[in-house]
Amino acid sequence: MNFKLIMRIARSLLLARWRQTSVAAAGVTFGITMFIALLSFMMGLNEMLDDMILSRTPHIRLYNEVRPNAHQPINSSKSFSKSYNFIRSVKPGSSRQEIYNSRAVLQTLRRDPRIKGVAPKITAQVFFNDGPVDITGVITGIDVAEEDKVFRFNEYIVEGKPSDLNDVSNSIILGKSLAHKLLAQVGDVVYVTTAQRHAFSLKIVGIYQSGIEELDKVQSYTSLATAQKIWNQPGDYITDIHIRLHDLKKSAQLSTEFSALFNTDAEDILTSNSQFETGSFIRSLISYAVGVTLLVVAGFGIYNILNMLIYEKMDSIAILKATGFAGRDVNRIFMTIALSIGLVGGSLGLIFGFLLSYGIDHIPFNTASLPTLKTYPVSYNPAFYCIGASFSLITTYLSGWAPARKASKIDPVVIIRGK
Amino acid sequence: MAARNVLRATHISKSFHDPINIPVLKNISLTIDQGEFVSITGKSGCGKSTLLYILSTMDTDYEGELVIDGSVMKGKTERELARVRNEKIGFVFQFHYLLNEFTVLENVMLPGLKLASSSEEHIRARAMELLRLLDIHATSSKKARQLSGGEKQRVAIARALINRPAIILCDEPTGNLDKTNSESVFNIFNQLTTEHHQALLVVTHDQEFAKRTHRIIEMEDGRIVSSATPPEKKSLDTAHL
Ligand SMILES: Nc1ncnc2c1ncn2[C@@H]1O[C@H](COP(=O)(O)OP(=O)(O)OP(=O)(O)O)[C@@H](O)[C@H]1O
Numbered sequence: 001m002n003f004k005l006i007m008r009i010a011r012s013l014l015l016a017r018w019r020q021t022s023v024a025a026a027g028v029t030f031g032i033t034m035f036i037a038l039l040s041f042m043m044g045l046n047e048m049l050d051d052m053i054l055s056r057t058p059h060i061r062l063y064n065e066v067r068p069n070a071h072q073p074i075n076s077s078k079s080f081s082k083s084y085n086f087i088r089s090v091k092p093g094s095s096r097q098e099i100y101n102s103r104a105v106l107q108t109l110r111r112d113p114r115i116k117g118v119a120p121k122i123t124a125q126v127f128f129n130d131g132p133v134d135i136t137g138v139i140t141g142i143d144v145a146e147e148d149k150v151f152r153f154n155e156y157i158v159e160g161k162p163s164d165l166n167d168v169s170n171s172i173i174l175g176k177s178l179a180h181k182l183l184a185q186v187g188d189v190v191y192v193t194t195a196q197r198h199a200f201s202l203k204i205v206g207i208y209q210s211g212i213e214e215l216d217k218v219q220s221y222t223s224l225a226t227a228q229k230i231w232n233q234p235g236d237y238i239t240d241i242h243i244r245l246h247d248l249k250k251s252a253q254l255s256t257e258f259s260a261l262f263n264t265d266a267e268d269i270l271t272s273n274s275q276f277e278t279g280s281f282i283r284s285l286i287s288y289a290v291g292v293t294l295l296v297v298a299g300f301g302i303y304n305i306l307n308m309l310i311y312e313k314m315d316s317i318a319i320l321k322a323t324g325f326a327g328r329d330v331n332r333i334f335m336t337i338a339l340s341i342g343l344v345g346g347s348l349g350l351i352f353g354f355l356l357s358y359g360i361d362h363i364p365f366n367t368a369s370l371p372t373l374k375t376y377p378v379s380y381n382p383a384f385y386c387i388g389a390s391f392s393l394i395t396t397y398l399s400g401w402a403p404a405r406k407a408s409k410i411d412p413v414v415i416i417r418g419k
Numbered sequence: 420m421a422a423r424n425v426l427r428a429t430h431i432s433k434s435f436h437d438p439i440n441i442p443v444l445k446n447i448s449l450t451i452d453q454g455e456f457v458s459i460t461g462k463s464g465c466g467k468s469t470l471l472y473i474l475s476t477m478d479t480d481y482e483g484e485l486v487i488d489g490s491v492m493k494g495k496t497e498r499e500l501a502r503v504r505n506e507k508i509g510f511v512f513q514f515h516y517l518l519n520e521f522t523v524l525e526n527v528m529l530p531g532l533k534l535a536s537s538s539e540e541h542i543r544a545r546a547m548e549l550l551r552l553l554d555i556h557a558t559s560s561k562k563a564r565q566l567s568g569g570e571k572q573r574v575a576i577a578r579a580l581i582n583r584p585a586i587i588l589c590d591e592p593t594g595n596l597d598k599t600n601s602e603s604v605f606n607i608f609n610q611l612t613t614e615h616h617q618a619l620l621v622v623t624h625d626q627e628f629a630k631r632t633h634r635i636i637e638m639e640d641g642r643i644v645s646s647a648t649p650p651e652k653k654s655l656d657t658a659h660l
């Protein structure tokens with residue numbers, strides 16, 4: 001009712017003390033600016049770290065562990081079925097690392113709507129022969145196109161062309177540190193020996209750098225076909241299936257499901273990398289805590305200015321009430337003042353927060369371990385801006401509530417008599 | 420007289436509890452008709468202001484019955500009473516009580532905008548007309564704080580008139596003014612009652628002022644001791660005419 005009039009009176013009262021109200025609004029602006037900048041930066045950092053570790057780690061890995069068979073012959077014997085059988089020093093037999101029936105498994109996985117991408121792999125240990133010295137390493141056979149789709153493989157190739165793995169026969173991509181150790185460059189040939197003592201020569205078509213030194217020291221990639229050739233296996237031989245899901249949180253649940261369905265071992269990211277989740281959570285918690293603290297301080301600023309304003313404008317409030325404004329109208333006038341401070345301060349805070357995070361985004365940040373990163377990481381998640389905007393309005397509402405209520409309860413008789 | 424009754428108070432009593440019961444108003448009854456110009460006089464502390472705050476609906480802590488323009492005030496909510504003040508009552512105080520943040524014109528318009536019974540243009544036109552009537556239209560766009568005491572009091576009178584109230588209540592409207600300004604306020608009031616049939620209830624210490632009103636209510640120690648047309652009134656009127 002009569003909102004225009006209330007706005008008009010609120011504006012006049014506000015302008016009469018514009019210096020103090022600007023200071024109060026500046027408090028909100030500062031709070032929101034820092035809130036946005038802090039959150040954007042922290043989340044950018046989180047996303048970068050997640051990217052570095054998690055995006056290169058499959059959400060679920062299907063594989064077969066080499067282990068002794070759980071079904072030993074004695075368990076099948078009728079004569080011992082009623083007794084406990086103890087067998088010591090059981091050795092793994094010829095149990096295979098291969099994933100059985102891989103074509104059908106891959107097909108089923110590719111059709112699953114919960115899955116974002118599937119990458120088949122062959123992983124095995126090899127020795128790189130460098131003169132008289134053997135260096136241990138790992139060769140992973142990959143489907144290059146699939147690997148790039150699921151794990152953005154191409155982003156980590158610092159030299160050479162990843163598609164050459166398919167185009168050049170018997171080719172290999174070496175981890176940067178491994179290449180360094182072997183004093184090898186793109187175009188050179190390296191010699192590898194498998195655990196079964198087969199020797200192979202492979203041509204280097206690229207250099208890979210993940211940023212994780214441990215990995216770059218041992219890791220190398222080849223095509224699935226080449227890997228099958230090295231280990232002398234048929235065309236459907238694979239040892240691992242890496243799966244990326246749409247929703248990371250479902251990984252534990254789906255991992256048990258797939259493990260039972262395909263009769264393989266399965267490992268999920270949440271179990272194997274739980275410390276990353278914790279780190280991200282703590283970082284966002286700190287940012288939110290600092291942001292909210294700043295806003296609470298700003299809220300006290302608004303509370304103060306409104307109390308002062310009400311104290312100063314007692315006479316005006318008494319006249320308004322004497323001439324027909326109800327307590328509710330007076331309350332609305334002061335709530336309008338509080339919310340305008342929040343709205344103006346908050347909007348400016350959102351703008352400055354964006355500018356500040358944009359500035360951070362352009363500060364150079366170079367580190368050898370992260371080849372793709374050139375500046376400080378910043379996340380421009382619209383959710384931060386929504387949270388910031390609602391926080392500023394909620395804070396101003398709460399800090400305006402008590403003073404506005406006080407103003408609405410002022411008894412004009414007391415003021416007029418007191419003159 | 421067949422004039423419309425605009426205010427009727429019957430058996431009004433009030434005590435302050437501070438901390439013992441001190442009766443301030445004792446069994447006060449009075450009525451005011453349309454077009455009547457009534458003054459209340461009495462010693463300081465006899466309860467004049469207290470009575471006026473009750474009649475104005477701002478003070479609701481009393482016993483007795485108050486009827487303004489035909490409707491009973493007891494039992495009304497705070498919002499309804501605010502509406503009564505807005506629509507039926509005009510106020511003029513000793514201290515002028517204008518909103519310093521607003522211009523003179525806006526001060527006069529505010530109660531009208533609150534009532535919102537006509538368009539803003541209408542209210543503005545009426546406010547200008549009132550300012551002209553009170554001969555202060557030249558100051559309409561000034562801020563309220565820039566005016567002199569006499570000018571402020573006339574703005575307050577214009578504001579009291581904006582919604583054509585049933586009655587105007589004044590607490591020592593001339594208490595802070597010099598002789599000339601007091602005279603001009605009296606003339607305005609006189610003109611309002613005779614020409615516009617406005618009802619007026621004025622608390623005053625100024626005996627000269629009181630003597631020229633239609634009726635003087637004299638209070639003593641929380642009671643009305645007399646209510647009569649001043650004998651000088653007739654002779655003064657003839658002298659003026
Ligand atoms: N809030 C209060 N608590 C206790 N006593 C009060 C209060 N307000 C007024 N009084 C007392 O009530 C009596 C009447 O006060 P009131 O202001 O109505 O007098 P008045 O006739 O207007 O006097 P004046 O001519 O000086 O303005 C006084 O004795 C005063 O001390």
Ligand SMILES: [Mg+2]
Nearest residue numbers: 467468469590
């Ligand atoms: Mg008084």
